Amino acid sequence: MTSGPHPTEGEQRRARLTGIGLMCGAVLTFACLDASAKYLNGYMDTLQVVWARYTGAFIFALFIFNPVSRPGLMRTTRPVLQIVRSAMLLGSTITNFLAFRYLQLDQALAILFSTPFMVAILAGPILGEWIGWRRWVAILVGFAGVLLVTRPGVGGVHWAALYSVASAVFYALYIVATRVLSRTDTSDTTLFYSNLVGAVAMLPVLPFVWTTPEDPFVIFLMVVFGAFGSLGHYLLIAGHRLAPASVLAPFIYTQLVWATGFGYFVFGDVPNRWTLAGAAVVIASGLYLLHRERVRGTA
Template sequence: MNAPAAHHPIRGILYLMGALALFALLDTVSKTLAARHPVAVVVWGRYFAHFLITLVVFLPRYGTSLFKSARPGLQLVRGLTLVGTTGAVVAAFQHMPLAEVTALVFVTPFLVTILAVSFLGEKMPAWRWIPVIVGFSGVLLIARPSGNAFNIGVVFVLLGAVCYAVYQVLTRKLSAVDRSVTQLSYTALIGAATMCVLVPRYWVPGALDLRDWLLTGSLGVLAASGHLLMIMALRAAPATTLSPFTYAQLVWATLLGWLVFGDFPDGLSLAGMGIIVASGVVVAYSERFGKSG
């Protein structure tokens, strides 16, 4: 069993920033593939490649102890919530732009804060709700839902946000009893096993060309690396500290949406980015120099 998670907020924030950049790349590749292939095929590729990478990198070192968990049942639930998140978000990509999907996912920090305070016993001074809410207003400025945005894609995103909030809280809870590599391995195993059961009904032989196979393989690399950094971030700092900084993924998504899909951010989007960054700096400053419970 690991020692209780230590609090190193700056280290946790840096790990989180790396994870979010990788997740934005993961979403970009997923959206590209989802435009040509069923959701189940894309999600299967993401988890199967992730599982293979995990086995190659970690199994020689850890052996079967790689999957030794103090809470295997909770690891199963955690893995299934991430599969649900991935499937819902990839489905949303088939109906909505990258930045808009990413913006709507950012109901997640609110849910994480509520769950972390309620179930993990983390402290959240009342005043710290202010920068979180201000940060969310910046999200709305960057990706303003248009009148036709409220379609099935929105439902998929909100379902994904609920799953992702539970996943983050369970990751924090399990960080106190399981190694990071064990959490990463369970995520890959559960995702791959689940999708291997579901994907045959959607598989079309020969549908993936060489380029698509390479993109599919990259999903595993990006996912494995990103989630390892996320686990390390949640081990280093409380979820309530990290939550405001998850907005940085929207900055990455907006930039990638511009570069890959031609969505150039306008003035209001840039203003939203500034608001998000400012709210994150306020929370980081208070964490670094101390605050009362």
């Protein structure tokens, strides 16, 4: 028995469950990416780690998305914005990887989870998506959660928490630019430029920071490192094709579980009560922002 042109309720449910599974897979690969970056930081300069991330991602992605198999892949109506957006992602990656030199994975990630609040603030003047007083309250509560993690001025987290804050700002600008580009360019095109710009930008820096790895595991990790990023974005895109963003967004926060696990088993980091409390506040505020988006969408 075949279904009609419109998917049945059961088919929609299966599609959403598949999308959620893909989203969880994407989040796991991003956690692997972060843990690999922190590990490689102990063997080489952070900029070399960033180069490995983008070069590996670019090469890996070429097997899936390339201008030969997809002739229109590099066609964009807004090339300058594509470059600016990719530069924002590169800035976020560099500052995030620098933070990993000094912070635990769960601490850096808890601060990075403030990105949705910054996006909500920037979306008004840039995208015309103004927010009401309820979401302003959620944003202020979310930033209070970030302060719980960083505890500025009380001998709390290392000063390198500023790297994570900068990473969140860069990433928020990247997300806003991505929303603008989604109106004209395909996801494949945008992903291609992200990897291309990052790989090209880091190449001139490489001779000044290069350290030849000798440990076979480090070499292996450098090879597969970029694949984590590309695979994660690929799963993310595939998941959003099957389920609405409002359904998938809460599962982003499961990355904190993976980050805490990697931090404990790989690096011996135990999350303190301030990090856990701050992360809980940030996640709760982010989920409320998501709820308000769904309410607005329904209205």
